[in-house]
Amino acid sequence: MTATLHLTTVALPSASVGPTNPLPPVGAMPEAPYEASTANLPDEIAANIAYGRVTSIHPYLLQDAYSRERSPAPMRLAVLENAHLRAEFALDLGGRLVRLLDKATGRDLVYRNAMFQPANLGLRNAWFSGGAEWNIGMRGHWPLTASPLYAAEITAPDGAPVLRMWEYERKRGLIVQLDATLDDNAPALHVRVRVRNPHPRETGMYWWTNIAVAQTPGSRVFAPATHAYQTQYDGSLGYVDIADPDVSRPASAPAAADWFYDLNRDRTPWIAALEPDGSGLAHVSSPRLRARKLFAWGDTTGGRHWCDWLGGETGAYFEIQAGLATTQYEHLPMPGGATWEWHETFVPLQVDDEARHGDWGSAVPVVEEAVLRASEATDASRLEAVADVAPERMLNIGAPWGALEAELAARIGESFASLPGVRFDRDAGEEGAYWAALLDGEGDADAAPLDAPASYVDGERWDQLLAGAAATWLTHYHRAVIAHAAGELPRAASLYEASLRQRRSPWALRGLAQARIAQGDADAGITLLTDALSLAADVVPLALELGAELLRAGRADEVRGLVASLPDEVRALGRVRMLDVRAALATGDRAAAGALLEERFEVPDIREGELSMSALWREAFPDRPVPEWYDFSMS
Template sequence: MTQFQLSSITIPVSPVGPENPLPPLRTLPDPRGGLELAAADAEMAAQLAYGHVDSLLPYTFQDGYGREREERELRTAVLDNGVLRAEFLLEYGGRLRSLVHLETGRELLHKPPFLQLANLGLRNAWFAGGVEWNLGTFGHTALACAPIHAARLTRPDGVPVLRMYEWERMRRLVYQLDAWLPPGSPVLLVHVRIVNPFAEDSAVYWWSNAAVPQEEDTRVLAPARQAYHFSYDGRLRRVPVPDWRDTDQSYPGRGGPATDFFYELPRASRPWIAALDAAGAGLVQTSTEQLRGRKHFRWGTTDAGRNWQDWLSGPGRPYTEIQAGLARTQLEHVRLAARSSFAWTEAYGLLHADPALVHGPWSEATDHVAGAIEALLPAATLLAEHDQAVELARAVPEEIVHVGSGWGALERRALAKRRSRALNLTATPFGDETIGRDQQSWLSLVRKGSIPTPAPVLPPSSYTVGPEWRALLEAADKTWFTQFHLGVNLYHAGDREGARVAWERSLECAENAWALRNLAVLEPDPERAADLYARAHALSPRLRPLTIEALHALLAAGRTAQALALIDRLGPKDRWHGRIRLLECRAALDSDDLARARRVLDTGLVVDDLREGEDTLDDLWWDYHERLNPTGAERVRAEHPLPCRYDYSVKQY
């Protein structure tokens, strides 16, 4: 008999901290820019060209965390059928944190003993481990560190179902995950449904990312003979599987740098991917055919790869990822037609296969594993489970067991104002009781046509964007606050001149750091931008994100002395923050104060939100030593190798 219960775990957690109140105006990086697409077919080329979003709005950045961890109780939902025990984190995007095979006690997923945040997500904060559900655009979902709605349902055969759902604000989509464990089932089943309730098509990005333990003999297999590989030289390559560059790439623990491979699965084959150990056992993921893509990501065995894994999981806990997506690569988006949905069913379980065949020639290994998967979960059984899940997916929840954000409820209220019932979805109810502090001001705008105006010294806490919200703001009283938010909406819509006018009107109503900062982002002249940032920072000197942006602006304008003076005035909490110390080192180098730069480098520079792919630590180290010994870059690098503690560069393949 399957059990469903609410529970909790207590582990060391890196707190998310305060969200960055500054609207994310700078354009999201487009990894497709300048990409050489000779290896892409017509379908892939079209999907690579479609759907990229320029802005993270209406989300804000989550960059207020550090490397300090504190014991915290986290709420979970647990499914247990006596064969498997599945544990979901309800406060962190519904992440499947643990999947245990009960007879053997084997944990099938990579499960760090703590939750450490790092800058790998769309909103910055992200953590390793488990299975994450990525909806939005290229990168880890904006909802990775956000609560999710959860409910209980019961299938006609009496099996309990955990439903998790949320409103994805960037794409304006509803998604739900129904998870269940049939009695005696060797696999966890997850039915995913993405709903576009509106009259316009939407671009959809989805990847289910499973982190699994990595040993030297762990082998990742998928039914493919070729894969796509993106490299930092701007090329999309179609490469053979598994042997490429004189290496069997299917063994992530045997060497090589960080990289990923997107497998080209034949259309006629059953989609699956597995990570199996020396004994031929490990996690397998398979799905119905809608979930077409499969990917293998590895951190590699370089110093940089080990440093990232040690940071995220602790020393001696390497992991690799096996992933499944709607498209063949993660740079593509798939078109979801108006008022329609995508739906598929995934399965996760422990696979046992013959180790001699698993670690033999590729074609024999994949054929054997495909047969083992069919024995574990026949395709016909998975399809039958999917058909039942499709029926249940529209059922009304029996009990709400956890509350996510109030943004879905707010959007439903805004739509109702225009006599639209697009978000009145009974399967995923967004009730008024979920509306919280961040939504209250916007609810006032919907109900009364006005929004409370806070003191200009207080930073905005949340944002809404889109034509409907822009119209409401245009009709509201002209205060510094409404004009500020109107400018954000106009900027998001691509009207930069309209945004500038709105922010200047905001300043006419009241001097405020927030409009000044936004005007600085708009300003193409580095000197004027630095002036605007200096004015903004003077009004809010204790907001760390604003301090960091102001320092970047001062350095871009060549005002290194002013940047260093600003740093010297900071309070201890900001003065010794890793990102600010990094900027101090940069300013010291640019002003030829090598002694000050050395003090920073020698005391150990730890940047809590170092970005994957960011090379600033490398650049500082080499720049310092080349200025100290101007004998040529090649010789300096040979004589002063980058210390291991500063090696986080994954740009090697």
């Protein structure tokens, strides 16, 4: 069967990601479950951990408006298929490889989630489990994991189809291009990744391919290593012997943990997941993608809860991963104008040698021989031939930022070296129209509706451009947000005030409120947030911010009044109910707090590593164990 590439949809029980949060996240990044200690680590790893840390997700907006109510909804897929494999990519969800079917056995090689349920594990909040995810830029699940990518069909010289996906990652200013094709003569999916820093300045670089695999009691993971850097959800990062005790069986992990294998850099990097019958999946790459990792949820109430929270009846899973640096705490310096490339190959595996069941030292060489034999029988040269070919038949449109950033660079006389195999649409979507109009000086911002801006920009170059534009409430406001995200609080406050002098908007009021709070004037901040909410009463995140600041100021009675004033459908939201519980406890009304908690409500965007629900339960019911549905502890 000659390979084909086509578009289709599949209906899944789904909770919509929903609209983005209109409030720019100018504060700190979402808290990670833990931070790594650099004590006793090799100098290279310690230096990479210290380098390139990101303190804010701005200019992205958060995706936190989802619920846990699911109904059938279509997921758009690009499908590569031949006689050996069927590979399905979710074009509107970060290009995720959501299915890889081995036709010879009928097995799904990656964890194929039977539902779509966002949860708060991503850098922009919304993340979902399953398949193989491409993570670029900074530690965590990348900002576009629940957003569309550009996609096109490329025809190789031999007539075979190649799926190309690409985007511009705004935080690091990187262009990523992924080309995928199926091998003609062997069951293999080849992916060629190309990342370019189009700017003249250095930036931090990060990449991890995260591959979810269905977990059974007998699942076992192999990699060519004897030791690993193991981290658990307590911040420690220890160097451990992975054979003693044997950590290769994810179902036996006592708690959630990562094992970053210490690989020999002279050997081909690979990782494989096998079932007791010897079948499984191998992932092999070229040397640049040199790191490998195993993640397991572990056998704790919280770990099991998270696995069920993300996949429901699909069942348990673990992840095998591949990255550029030894651990996921590291960022690497990428020079201006640099291009980094590598190949990744996914192959079904069958290891019949009974030594696979043996101890680590005897099993790994047997699995390695099978992995290398399977991968060496494949041919990825087709991807080299098409790497620079311009997109042909477009399959999907992404965001305008690659084009807007190129235009900005041209306006200020800076280079922007794009990749030859990609093109960006300046007018794509609401964001493109919004910024194109602003750049072109179209429309009267002071007469337009006070709708929330479609998106935001970041950095000195955008500030320079906006400073030269017509001075409106909107240009002052955007410059204020740029300054705020950069930590320049006095300048941000001055620009917010300039915006408010021209036009009173809830967005500038909120920004000035957060600047005043950061400067230590909580009372002024609360007054400003109250004013902002009066102008945008339907913006739930504003109410939550006001409630949180009132609580911090010891004004819990006002929080209870605020919650009582909200519409019924807003009071029913998980974060609002949590705010109500906190306010009740702060006023000493433990009975009211307990009654709310006993209603067993859900907080759909509870953060990975966040233990607030169990903490509230213990405060309300100090003599009762935390119910499983509130227990998200992973250690």
